[in-house]
Amino acid sequence: MTEPLLHLAGIGLSFAGNTVLQDVSFAVQEGRVASLIGPNGAGKTSLFNCITGFYRPRAGRISFAGQDLRRLKPHRITAAGIARTFQNLRLFREMTVLENVMSGMHCRTRAGAIGAILRLASQRREEEEIRAVAHECLAFVGVADERDRIATTLPYGHQRRVEIARALATRPRLLLLDEPAAGLNGGEKRELIGLIRSIRDQRAITILLIEHDTGLVMRVSERVSVLDHGQMIAEGTPREIQTDPRVIEAYLGSDEDADALL
Amino acid sequence: MSLTSILLHQALNGLVLGSFYALVALGYTMIFGVIKLLNFAHGDLYMAGGFVALLVLSAISGIVGAGWPGIFLAMLLAMIAVGCLGVVIERIAYHPMLGAPRLSILITALAVSLVLENTVLALTNGQYAAFQTSLGFGGVAIGGLFITYSEMVLVGMAALLMVTLELFVTRTQYGRAMRAVAVDTDMCALLGINVPTVIGVTFFIGSALAAAAGTMAGAYYGSLWYFMGFLIGLKAFTAAVIGGIGSIPGAMLGGLVLGMLESFGTQIPGIGSQWKDVFSFVVLILVLVFKPTGLLGRSEQERM
Amino acid sequence: MNRFGRLAVMAAMACAIAGPAFAQGTIKIGVEVPTTGAEATYGRDMANAVVLAQDEINKAGGVLGKKLTMVIGDDACDPQQAVNAASKLVSQHVLAVVGGYCSGATLPTLKIYGDAHVPFVITASNSTKLIPANPGNAFMINSTGDQQATKAVAFLAGKGAKTLAIVNEGDAYSQDLANLTRADWTKAGHKVVAYETASSGQQDYSAIVTAIRAAKPDAVFWTAYYADGALLIRQLRQAGYRGIIAVGDGSNSTKLFAIAGAAAEGVFCFTNPTAQFLPAAKAFIKAYKARFGSNPGPYAPLTYDGMKLVAWAMTKAGSTASAKVIAALKTADGVQWLTGPIRFTKHNTLARSNFIVLEDRNNAWVRADK
C-alpha cells in the first residue's frame, strides 16, 4: 500500500476534563471517497476540527502528504491542501455568491494593500484570475447563474453547493465535507452523489465526508470508518461495516440512526 | 509616615476607590452579560444618581438631617429613580435596536450618554454642585492607619450591596434567569423565560448600583458635576474587562485590582500620579495578552 | 464621495452665514470666551463685563463717532472649538477681539487673529506658552504664569515653608504654572518634595494625598481649577494634613468654599485682583450688580478693562485700521484703569505683576499680603 494522503495516529482531545476523542487512528488513501459515520455526539466534527487545525489535540499525530499538521494554524492547513465545508452553513453574510467563492482563492494569490491602491497590472491580472476560478467552481457545482445574489438568500441546497464551490476554489487535494446532505431532499441527494463523484473523478480530489444519511454513505464511499464515544470502532468497506456487530450495537443506542443503518 | 503606614494607607485608598469602581463595573458587566452591549451611558447613571440623591437630601435634610440616615434614604430613592431611568433607557433606546449591528447599539449608548450629560449640563448650567452633608472627618486609628467613619460605612455599604447582588443572582429565580440569558438568550426564549423582563430587571439593578455609587461618591467627596460619570465610566469599563466582562465576581475583583493599581501606582517612584493611568492600562493589556478573557472570565471554546 | 450631504450642508451654511451684514457706522468687537462647557460661568461673567464697558462707551458717544457692538464666539475651552469660533469672528469682520480664558483654547487662535490682522486683547489666559506663539497682534493684560509663580514662591517662602508639594491637573495652564513654580522654588534653594498630576474629574485624591503626606511638605500648592481643588483640599484636611495649602488663580472662586467647606479655612489664593479688592471698582461692582444681579466674577474687571483699552487705542490711533490700533496698544501707558495701569513689555505682556494673595477666613476671601 502506498503512503496514505491523510494519516491520524492516536488522536486524543478533551474539553474541560471531558474526553471527546480517545486514541483515534485513521487514514485516507489518495483518490478515495471515504466516510466517517457515527451516532450524534460521537466526535466526528471534533475530529474534522482537529484535522483542520481549529482544535488542538492533546495527543497524537496528524500528517498530510508527509507533512506534520499538528502545529499548523487552520489557514496554513488550507494552504497545504485541505479544504472543508461546515455542518451548519457558514457562508459569508451580505456577500454575493461569487464573492463567497472568491474567498477560496485567497491563499492561492498574493496581492496586498499597495497593489490594490495603485491598481498594479499584476494585481489586476490576479483579480481576473480569482474571478475566473470562482466562476469555474460555481459552474462546476451548477450554481453559476446565481453568482450575483446574496449567498444567504439562496435555497438551502444551493447554499450547500456554494460552500462546496468555495472549498474547491482553494484548490485542495483533500476535501472534507461535514454532513453535505443534511437538509437536502431526495433529488438533491442524488445530485450530491453525482457531484461528489465528479469532484473526485474530474478534479482528482480525495474526499472525506461526515454524513448521517448512511444510505448515501454506502452508495458513494469506498471506505467507511465508524466513530462512537470518541473511539474508532470499525473501519472497512461499506459492506463490511453494515454487518459489523459493534457498529450495529453502537447505533442501537439511538433508534432513528439504527433504522437508518439497517 | 513609616513605609508600612504608607502602604497600608494606599491599600485603604485602593479599597475605597476600588469599591466605587466595582459598583459601577457590576452594572457594566451585568448589562454586557444579557445584551452584549458596552453601555457607555452607564457612568452617566452614576452621575444622575448623585444628582437625584442631592435633590432628595436637600428636600428631606430638614426632617432627618444630612447625616448617614438622610444619605441612606436619599440613596435608596436615587437607586429606585435611576433604576427606573435605566429601564426606560433600555426600552426606548436599546430594545428597538437589539437586532441591529452591535456597533450601532454602541453608538446609541454614546448618544444616550451625551443626552444625559447635556441635559444635566443645561439643568445645572454646567456648574459644580456642592453635596453638603453633616459627615465629619472623624475616625479611628488602628496601628499606623487612620480610617474615617465615612470610609468604613462606604466600604461596608459597597460590600453589602455586592453580597446582596451575589445572593440575588445565585438564589433567586430572576437571578438564575439572568445568568441563563447571559449564556444563551435564544435558548432561554425557547424555554419560556421572559427575556425582556430579565433584561429589564438587569438594567434596573445595574443602574441602581451605579446610582448607589454616585450617591456615596457625592456624599463622600462633596461635589457633583454633569461630567463626573465620564471618567468613572471609563475606569469601570476597564475594571470589568480586567475581571472578565460578563462575570459578576470578576467585576468586583477587577474594581479592586484597578483601585489598588492606581493607588499604589501613585506611590511607586518612577510611576507616580503622572503615569498611574498608563501603568494601569499597561497592566490591563498584559493581563489580556496572557489571559485573553480577563481574570475570572470564562474561557470560551468555540463550537464549530 | 457623499455628493448629496455636502451640497445640502453647504447650502445650509450659506444661509447661516449670510447673517447681519457689516453695518456702517458701528465698530464690531469680537468676544472670545467659553459660554458652554465646564468653564461657562467664567465666560459669561467676562461677556457681561464687556457689555458693561460697551454700554458705557456708547453712552459717552462711542469711538470715533461710531457705536461699539459686540459678538460672542464660544470657544468652550476647547482648542478645536476655539479655532472654529475665532474663524467665525474673523468672518464677521470684527475689528478687534477681547477675551480668552483657557490658555489651551486661546493658543491656536493666535494664528487666526494674526493672519487676519485683528488686534486681540487677552484678558484672562496667562500661560507663558502664549508668548512665543504671539504673532504681534495679541496683548496680554493679565499677568503671566511666571509672575504668579514668583509671587507664590516669595509668599510661601515668607511663610517659612522649606518643602513644597505641587499638584497640577495635566492641562496647559496648570502644568505650566506647576513647572514654573517648581523651577522658581528650586532656584530659591528649597525642595519640591512631591510633584503630582491629577486627572481632571477624578474625584478621589486619596492616593495623591497619601503620597503628599508621606513626603511631609510644609506647603501644598494646587495650580489648577477650583472644582477639583476643593476636593483635594477636603481630602488633604480629612487625612490630617496640617501644613499650608495654597491655590492658583484658577481656583479663585467662592464655589471652592461651597465644596470644601470648613476644610478650606486658611487656604491661600494667588490671583489677579478681583473687583472687591480694587479701590477703583466700587462703581463697577454696583453697575454690574444692578445689571446682572450678581457680583462680578474674578475676570470681570480685567475683561472690562480689555474692552475699554481697545476703545482707547482706536481713539488714540484715530482709526480702526489694525496696524494703527496695534501700534497704539503698544504705547498704552499712563492711563489708570480699573485694575491699575497697563503698560506692555516688548512681548506685549503686562509690564507689572498684578498678583495679590487672598486667604479664606470663614469662607470669604480677605487680603493676606498687606
Next chain:
Amino acid sequence: MASDARVLARLAGPLAGFLSRGIGRWIALALLFAAMAAAPFVLGEYATVILTNALLYVVLALGLNVVVGYAGLLDLGYAAFFAVGAYTVGILTLRAGMNFWLTLPAAVAVAAVAGVVVGGPTLRLRSDYLAIVTLGFGEIVRITARNLPITGMASGLSGIRQPWLFGWHIATPRDFYYVFCVLATAAAIVSARLSDSRLGRAWLYVRYDEDAAEAMGIDRVRVKLAAYVTGAIIGAIGGAFFAVNLGAISPPSFSFSQSVSILMAVILGGMGKIPGVILGAMIVVLGPELLRSLGEFRLLVFAIGLLLIMLFRPSGLWPGRSHAK
C-alpha cells in the same frame, strides 16, 4: 434633526441608485468637484475653516472605517494614530528642523510600527476586549504626550510651520481647504480600491465569519493587522496635515472623546460604505457647528438627533450595499 435624518435617508436611496449609474455618476462627480472648488469663494472664510475640519474628519473616518467598517474591529483609541502623525511631524519639524514633506514618510512609518506593536499581540482578542485595549492605547499615547518634554507636555507643540509645495506656500485657510479636499478625495479612492480587492474582501470575510475565513486559508491575524496598520497610516497622514494646518497641537485634541467622535462618524453614516462614512463625518463636524445659535443647548439637540438617527436607521444613514437588495 430627526426629520432631517428621515428626509436625508429617503432622498439618499434613489440618489445613490442614480449616482451609481454611468453618466449620472460622472455628472455628479463633476458637480461635486466644481462645488468643492467654488465653496471657499462662495461661503467665505469661516465656512472654509469648518469645511476643512469636516474634510479632516472625512479622512480620519475613512481611515477608521478600514478598521471598523471593513475588518469589523472595534477601535476606541483611533485618535492615538492621529496623534502619532501630528506629533511626529511636530517634533521632527520643530526639534530637528526637517522639511514637512520629509517628515511625512516618517509619520507613516511610526504609525505603521505603532499599529504592529499594539495590534500584533492583541488582535487575536475578541472584539470587546480589543475595544478596551485600543482605548487603553489611546490613553497611553495621550498621557505620554502630556508628560514628556519632547512633546511639549500639556501645552503641546506650537509654531509648526506651514509647508511649501513647489513654490506654493500652503498658508491660508483656503490653501488648507484645498489640501484637505485632495486628501479626502485620495482617502476615498484608496478606500474604494481597497474594498474592491483581495485584501478588502478578506477583511469582510474575517468580519462576517472568522472561522469560515480561516478555513478558506485566510490568516485572520495577519489580515486584521493589515487593516489596523492601514487605518493607522491614514490616521497619521490626517494628523500630519492637522499639525501643519493648526500650527499648534496639544493632548486635548487626541482624547478619548476625539476617538469616539470619529467612531461616531463611521457608524452614523453606515460603516463600510464610503459615501455613508463621508456623510457621517460631515454630520459629526457640521452638526454642532450649524447648531451654534442654540448656545448651550446645541450639544443636547445634537445628541437627541444622533439618537433618533440610530433608532430610525440602525445600520446608518446611507443605504446598504447597492446589490444587497
